[in-house]
Each structure stands twice: as C-alpha cells, then as structure tokens.
Amino acid sequence: KQEVTQIPAALSVPEGENLVLNCSFTDSAIYNLQWFRQDPGKGLTSLLLIQSSQREQTSGRLNASLDKSSGRSTLYIAASQPGDSATYLCAASTTSGTYKYIFGTGTRLKVLA
C-alpha cells in the first residue's frame, strides 16, 4: 500500500532563502508524481508534474526532482518570496490501473518579509 510522507510538516524561512521540501513514497511503482500548492481555504494549484521516466522538471524558480529507486522527490524553491507562503503537497499516482493520487500531508511554508 502506497504511503506518501512529507518532511518537514512546517517551515519558516526569511525572504530570499533557497529551500528544499521533501517527499518520500513507499512504493516505487508510481506512474507520475505531482507537486501542488494550496493556499488557506483554497483549491489546489498544480506546480510541476514529473512522469516516472523523468528525473526532474523546472518552472521558473521551482525545480522538482524524482528518484524512484530511493522513493524520494524534492521540490526546490529558489530565492523564496512572501508570496510563496502556502502549503505544498506532493501526490504520487499509482500504477494500479486507476492512477489515483496518494497525497502527502503537506509542508506548510511561511516566508518572512
């Protein structure tokens, strides 16, 4: 049974710092892994999608990597800004045939001005 864990649960950093959010999963048989952002009381915004055959994806100040053999993905945020404050969720898509997402519990990020 796939389990997804995110560490740390909460993170507070000063503006401008580079930071790394971690996501680990127990079953390496994933189809893809996706990172989302969720603002309080809001829906999910897709940030980056990494297919299982890929190693990383980049968008602007964001870079996500995937290492299936170790069951890990990281989200790197460069030059953090107060507007980056949100909860970041990773989700692994299963290969069970339904491709449903198994979500981590998230990292709550606060970037201080």
Place this chain on the structure above:
Amino acid sequence: NAGVMQNPRHLVRRRGQEARLRCSPMKGHSHVYWYRQLPEEGLKFMVYLQKENIIDESGMPKERFSAEFPKEGPSILRIQQVVRGDSAAYFCASSGLAGTDTQYFGPGTRLTVL
C-alpha cells in the same frame, strides 16, 4: 478551455439532510476523481469514475455516500443523512487519459454540517 468546475463552492447542511456536490470536468475529459480533505488532514482518494461507470470506489465510506457520472451532465457526489464528521472540503479532478495526463483539480466544495 474552462477548467474543472464545482458547485456549490460552499454548502451548509444540518445533520440528517442530504448533500449533493457537482463536478463538471474539463471539456473533453471523461475521467473524474473525487477526493476529500478533512480539517487538518491530507487529501484522500474517494472514487474514480468514467462516463456511466464507477471504476474504483475503494475510498468511499460504505454507507451514505454514492457517486455517479452520467452520460450527460456533471458528476455528482451524494451524501445522505449527513453527520458532523462529513464536514470537509471535497475536490474533484478530471483527466483526459487516465495516467497519461495530469489530473486537473477543481476549486472544491466546502461542506459544513451543523
């Protein structure tokens, strides 16, 4: 291309009433997933549907919950005789081709049971 739409965005029900949550997938998408986010918890898969078929309902509570995705119209998640523990945000997502395409999430419906 309009995104995934959910309505209502907020729904208040008293214990024992019925709640109907609607999800209109993106145009051309025939795969719909429902997820629930309980307060202070992560999102949990509930059910996966294709047009007129329930493919995987392994995350659905055994009683009071049902889902459908008719040939025409939105997908409906129905909760009968709601209880306070049903208070949560319910998200639906759609995809064009299961697994080969990302899931696009709607804004969610926040259900409050008084």
